Amino acid sequence: MGKREFARAHHVAFFDAMATELPDDYAPQEVNHLTLGYFAVGGLSLLRELGRVNKDEIAKWVLSFQVHPDAHADEDNGSFYGFCGSRSTQFPLPNVKDPCHNGSHLASTYSALAILKIVGYNLANIDSKALLLSMKKLQQPDGSFMPSHIGAETDLRFVYCAAAICSMLDDWTGMDKLKAKEYIFNCQSYDGGFGMVPGSESHEFNICLLLCSGLLVLIVCLRVSESGGGTFCAVAALHLMGFVQVDLASNLRDSASIDIRMLLEWCLQRQVTDGGFQGRRNKPSDTCYAFCQNPPHLGVSFLTAAAAMAGVGSALRRVYLSVYNWVVFAGWAQVLYYAVLALRESGHEAVYAAVERPLQFAQTAAIMECCDKVVFFLGLVRSPVSATLPQIGSRLFLTWGILWSFPETQSHILVTTLVISWSITEIIRYSFFGMKEALGFSPSWLLWLRYSTFMVLYPTGISSEVGLIWIALPYIKASEKYCFRLPNRWNFSYDYYFTSMLALMIYIPGSPHMFTYMLSQRKKALSKTKTV
Known part of the structure; x- marks a missing residue:
C-alpha cells in the first residue's frame, strides 16, 4: 500500500463546515x-486557515452560551455561572417549570474560553x-x-478544566490550588x-453519569481508567498551576510530588509497534493518545527528557543483559x-565431581531472572512468570536440594544426561x-537451534530430573535431612521427603505445560523469519 498524502483541503473544508453548524x-x-466547535476552530487554527471564518461572529456565538446571574440573584446561591454546551442545555423546555x-x-x-482565546477575543471582557x-463552589x-x-x-478531567479556566482568565480565585494538587498526587x-480517580488502576470500569439540563437527562457511559487522557489532565493541570516546570530534563530527581521518572517511563512504554500510542496497557494505538502522551503544555523539554531517559535506560539494560548472558554462557560452556x-x-x-562448582554457579545465576520477574519488575526478562519460575525452580531444587544434598545420587548415569542436556x-x-x-x-542458524533443540533435550533433561529425584527419595527418607519434627519451640513440623514427592507430582502437569509453551514459542519465532 502506497504512502497516503494528508488530505489538507478536505480537513479544512470539514472544520469550516463544523465551526458553527452540525x-x-x-x-x-x-x-x-x-x-x-472548539475542535473545529482549533483545527482551523492549527492548519492556519482561521481566516475562513468570521472571528467576531464566532466570538458572539460563543458568548451567547454564558449563563449570567439574574439582576437580583445572589451570585453565591450555589449555581455555576459558566457556559452551556448547546442551545438545548441553555434554556428550559417550553411550558415546563x-x-x-x-x-x-x-x-x-x-x-x-479556548475558542475565544483562539479567535483573539479579549477575555478581560x-x-x-x-x-x-x-x-x-x-x-x-x-x-x-x-x-x-x-x-x-468528580475526576481529573474537571480538575484540568478548572485549572485551564483559571489560567486563561489569569485569575486563580476560582480554585484552591493546593487541594487540587493533593488530589492529583493521590x-x-x-x-x-495517573488514574482518573485515586486508587484506580489500568483496568477499566464503567460508571453512569447523569447530566440534567432542563428535562433532558443524558446517560453517558464513561470508561474511567489509568490512561493517557488521565495522565495528560494530571500533568497539564499541575503545570498550569505552577507545580511542574517546563524544563523536566533538569528535574528528574525524586521529589515529594509526582514521580517524574516513573511518569516518563510510563509514557514511553505506551508507544506500540506501529509507532502510535495506546491509552493504557494491552490496548490498540489511537491518534488521540499521541497528543495525550506528549503534552504540548510541557513542550520539547518533556520529550527531550523522555528521550534522554530512554536512551540511558536502554543502554544500561543492554549492557546488563549482554554481560549477564555472556557470563552465564561461559559458565555453562565450562560445565x-x-x-x-x-x-x-x-x-x-x-x-558430577568435575562440574559441581561451575554447575552451581551457572544454575544459581538464573535467580537473577526470577528476581527481575517477581521482585524488581524491571522488565528485563521477556518470558512470562509461568514459564520462568517452574523451570528455574526445578533446576535449583535438583542442583542444591538433590545433587548437592545427597551425594549418593552424584555417581548415577542420569547426572551425565542431566548435565549434558542442561548445558x-x-x-x-x-x-x-x-x-x-x-x-x-x-x-x-542459532535462532533455529534455540527453538528446535529443546524437542530432544527437554525430554532427556526432564527424564533425568525425575529419575534423580526418585533415586534420592530413599536417602531423603532415611536421613531425615531438612526435616523438622515435633516437639519443637516453633510447634512446626516439616518433612522434606513429602516435599520431594510433591515436586515429582508437579512434573506431571508441569512438563506438558512447559513443552507446549516452548512449541508455541518455536512456531511464533520461526514463522517471523519466514515472513521477513
Whole structure:
C-alpha cells in the first residue's frame, strides 16, 4: 500500500463546515455543540486557515452560551455561572417549570474560553467574577471538581478544566490550588501513570453519569481508567498551576510530588509497534493518545527528557543483559567441557565431581531472572512468570536440594544426561540472547537451534530430573535431612521427603505445560523469519 498524502483541503473544508453548524449525523451530539466547535476552530487554527471564518461572529456565538446571574440573584446561591454546551442545555423546555435549567458545565466553559482565546477575543471582557466565584463552589473537600452545580462524577478531567479556566482568565480565585494538587498526587498509580480517580488502576470500569439540563437527562457511559487522557489532565493541570516546570530534563530527581521518572517511563512504554500510542496497557494505538502522551503544555523539554531517559535506560539494560548472558554462557560452556572431559577419561561416575562448582554457579545465576520477574519488575526478562519460575525452580531444587544434598545420587548415569542436556540448552540460549543484546541480531542458524533443540533435550533433561529425584527419595527418607519434627519451640513440623514427592507430582502437569509453551514459542519465532 502506497504512502497516503494528508488530505489538507478536505480537513479544512470539514472544520469550516463544523465551526458553527452540525451535520444531521451529529444530532445526538447537539448537547456538546460548543465542544465540537472548539475542535473545529482549533483545527482551523492549527492548519492556519482561521481566516475562513468570521472571528467576531464566532466570538458572539460563543458568548451567547454564558449563563449570567439574574439582576437580583445572589451570585453565591450555589449555581455555576459558566457556559452551556448547546442551545438545548441553555434554556428550559417550553411550558415546563424547570428549577435547574442552568446547564452550564466545566467542560463547556473550558471549550468556550479556548475558542475565544483562539479567535483573539479579549477575555478581560468576560464576566469572570461570577464565573470564578461559582466555580470555586464546585471544588470538593478532596480537591476534585464536579463539572456542574447539579452534581456529577468528580475526576481529573474537571480538575484540568478548572485549572485551564483559571489560567486563561489569569485569575486563580476560582480554585484552591493546593487541594487540587493533593488530589492529583493521590491519583498517581504505582507505575507512574495517573488514574482518573485515586486508587484506580489500568483496568477499566464503567460508571453512569447523569447530566440534567432542563428535562433532558443524558446517560453517558464513561470508561474511567489509568490512561493517557488521565495522565495528560494530571500533568497539564499541575503545570498550569505552577507545580511542574517546563524544563523536566533538569528535574528528574525524586521529589515529594509526582514521580517524574516513573511518569516518563510510563509514557514511553505506551508507544506500540506501529509507532502510535495506546491509552493504557494491552490496548490498540489511537491518534488521540499521541497528543495525550506528549503534552504540548510541557513542550520539547518533556520529550527531550523522555528521550534522554530512554536512551540511558536502554543502554544500561543492554549492557546488563549482554554481560549477564555472556557470563552465564561461559559458565555453562565450562560445565559442558568438564563433563565431556570427565566422561571420556573416568566415566560417568566422575562427571558430577568435575562440574559441581561451575554447575552451581551457572544454575544459581538464573535467580537473577526470577528476581527481575517477581521482585524488581524491571522488565528485563521477556518470558512470562509461568514459564520462568517452574523451570528455574526445578533446576535449583535438583542442583542444591538433590545433587548437592545427597551425594549418593552424584555417581548415577542420569547426572551425565542431566548435565549434558542442561548445558547444551543453556549454551545455545545464552549465546542467542547475548548476541541479540550485544550486536542487535543473531544468526538464523542459532535462532533455529534455540527453538528446535529443546524437542530432544527437554525430554532427556526432564527424564533425568525425575529419575534423580526418585533415586534420592530413599536417602531423603532415611536421613531425615531438612526435616523438622515435633516437639519443637516453633510447634512446626516439616518433612522434606513429602516435599520431594510433591515436586515429582508437579512434573506431571508441569512438563506438558512447559513443552507446549516452548512449541508455541518455536512456531511464533520461526514463522517471523519466514515472513521477513
